[in-house]
Amino acid sequence: MAACVRDLSTSLESTKSPNDRNSYRLIRLGNGIEALLVSNSDEQKQKSACACSIQVGSFSDPGHCQGLAHYCEHMIFLGSKRYPGEAQFEEFLSENGGESNAYTECEYTCLYFDVNRKALHHALKMFAELLHEPLFTQDASARELQAIESEFQKKRRSDHVRGETLFASFASPGHPWRSFGWGNLQSLDADPKAQGVDLHAELRHFFSRHYKACRMRLSVFGIESLDSLELAVVDAFSIIPPSDVEQLDFEAHGLPLCVKDLPRLVRVRPICDGHVLWLSWQLPSQLKHYKSKPESYLSSLIGDEGHGSILSYLKDMGWATDLCAGAGGDNFSHSSNSMIFTIEITLTVNGLGHWTEVVATVFQYLDMLRSYPDGDLPSYLYEEKKLMAECSFRFLQEKDPGDLVIDLSERMLPFYRHEADHLLTAPWIYSGFREDLVRSILNLLTVRGCFFMLMSSSHGRAGGLDAVNEDTPQEGEPCREDVAVGQGHVDRHFVELAGCEPKVEPYFGTEYWDSPLEETLLLSWESLHTAEKLHVPPPNPFIATDFSILQQVTAVEEFPQPKTGYASFPAVRRLLPSPELLRSHAAGLKLWHLPCADRFRQPRSQVSVKMHSPYYSLDAGNVQKGALLELYALCFNDSLNEMLYAAGKARLHCAVNSTSYGLTIKAGGFSQKLLRLVETTLCGRKLEKYKPDRFLAMHEALLRSYRNSWLKPQAHCSDLRKLLLMPSMPRPSGKEAQLNSCGSEQLMAFVQNFNTVMGCELLVSGNTPAEELMGWAGTVFDGYRLEPQTKLEVDVVQLPVGSATVWLQSAVDATQSNSAVEIYFQLPERDTWQWQEDRVRVRVLLALLEDVMYESLFDELRTKQQLGYSVGCSMRDTYGVPGFSIYILSAVQMPPILVERAMQFLQDFGQQMRQWQSNKFESHIVALAGRWLEPKRTLGEAHGACWSEISFGFPVFDRSEREVAILGSLKQEELLKLFELHLAPGGSGRACIVTAVVPSADELQLPALCESISKFRLAVSTV
């Protein structure tokens, strides 16, 4: 115990939120590691967690080994000198209900795990050994390179990552921004080899140079005393020796982009269909201003969506659908080197034709802000932010232990410059309005300092995906004359560039054109008149003033203790009281109520409303109606956007979504004004004041989302399985075709029909009294024609036993190099609307199978065989039909090989399970029961659990507890039996679907592929 300094901050405990039931202690070990201990005494809780942030990241990659920090993060977990098994740590976590993960940022690397509380101390020891003496075996090093490559191949297809990397590639030579943090086989294997560099030696050198105790910041959450946590941490982490360390100073490099290169415009080819405009500025790092947060004030003004905002104007013009402003929360945007302030605008095709005017609107708004006389920038907007931050902190919601320790360990990193007393409060501190700091940022957001990026599918699409010709207005739409019809491209200025070969960013292969910005254009943006249409938002009417908490303690019933043969099986308690059905009358209104504000110490409520219309649901297979319903939900949200945005700033949220039965409205936040918000939302359901221009923009946005929906091979592959199981499910292309033929008249007719007769079901939980809810519902639903809901039945194909259906398709994205495959096994027992113990038992068995299989599958197919970055298994529930899937995304093997390997794995896994010691099986059962019995931490979690029961149609509010009881009665032989019957090769009850998506480049190999897959089919069907 003497080996550490305790209580580095003596007042930390006094700074925490009154709602926070944790205790904290900040210590420094003799070797320099600082650790923030978090203790919770709730005996019902199971989950413990630990995170370690190390202050070194991709900014420190050596030039000849780009991606080394990321690679090092991957290698850490693969065995230590003391615990040499490659998967030893993961196996230990998996048997004790936990898991680990890690990520690499520009200036730090974070590694973390969670685990059931009894295993915390041992897990800490294993974790510390990994950070002290990782093995870095030659064998694993070579294989893990493939994991880095697979991860890169996956990230490569993200337009956001491509845009960010392209932006960074313009940094001055030698600037840390230019480091290619992801790494791939080229940068970590081919390039070093070509220069005679030994990667393995570099890895060891990097580790011993940077993974130093004094760079480590640790946070540990446990259900035990602080003294006990301190002992465990000191005991585990004192093995890491103290040492001096070089200082990393990224500020000294200066700002990333050379000022003479600005302003700059690049036009980029995206992967997705769509048009996005970025305006970015490089600013000095703002990390030292974390107390006054000037950037946050500015981004909430520029990113405002209410009347008078940039977005509101752009939407009214039909030019844009979304706008985000500010510095991202990531380390790239907010580093010790610089802050990147970005305005990202999603344009419509019409907006693309007017992009220079869109930019003009942004600068008009910035000029409007600058035109306030000194000392006059509205401080009430800052005070509102401060008030809402204080309320959020006062009524802090409990976090998942894993998320909590990650946040805390990051916040402790020295480059963030947080004072020790602010470790618990930093994100919520608003120390006072600093107009001088706000202006210092605002004055840098100039035309001449801006980096413009226009990513548009009108420039063609990456890898030769077909660009949709959007020039011709669709029939039934008003003619958009101002779009440059007939020029071939709606981005008029692009025409001259179109004949030139694009440049190519070296790592991601992003194609772009450096485009000139004419002086006349720049001058026009600099000499704009202030526009009356643009103004700052008025005081926010949604801000709550009453935060009293309803004192209504709802009794929780006892739960009968299950019979179990497992000695350490946990006692089962009811997790939550059941909601009460306040009113259920023939007119089709069901009102559920769960008062539980005192339980979570929250003046907040949550509301879910299910709006079920027979006009829609009796004909739910109709593709056109399906597309119209989705369009309806989009327009519904859009019509309320200005109001909902203001509500959002007051920590109230409300959103409309389309579902299989109709619409749901989900709302939540401080309860005082919440029901009023839901009421106003419901009042707008007929879209009476909705503008046709906005309809066009939403119509276009939905068409794009259909076009982009199968770009990711995994989603594509999983949809193929659903299509085989539910042939009536519409394909994106079918919905696109239907939507294309619909204009605003069809939408309005649909909206009218949808709203004629309805069934409504509500759940209100939290801080709303029953009387208030009853009175409110009485008035709100007064004018509705309500009818009871009919059950939605979806036909799911029952696969014949012994069958294997194979569906292979080419990837939509021609250039991506991944194959996706999903192997799905169906089980025959379809669930009914009633609780039937034997059917639920199958489901619990499948959940247990997922738990016991996941780690072995990952270790074998990903870590050992390196088939791909995403490898996993999951139970499936298709409208009550149980199933189980294994899925793999691979850049190195084609589907037949992937299927073969998965089958071999199943064969071996069956053998392994047969040989398991009974205590291994027991530890999985007990750990899973602990996870399912973890108390709900937030009102949102409690509400969500009850709502999923209600929306399912047959609520069983103690489902988790009942399932735990079943879990306690399961035997190893029963799991084996299910596995051998339905999943194992040769199983006599096997019914299987294989869906696969292959890179289009491999289409030539298709005949060979089909042949080997039909062999597989034969093998499965002749059992």
Ligand SMILES: [Zn+2]
């Ligand atoms: Zn990674």
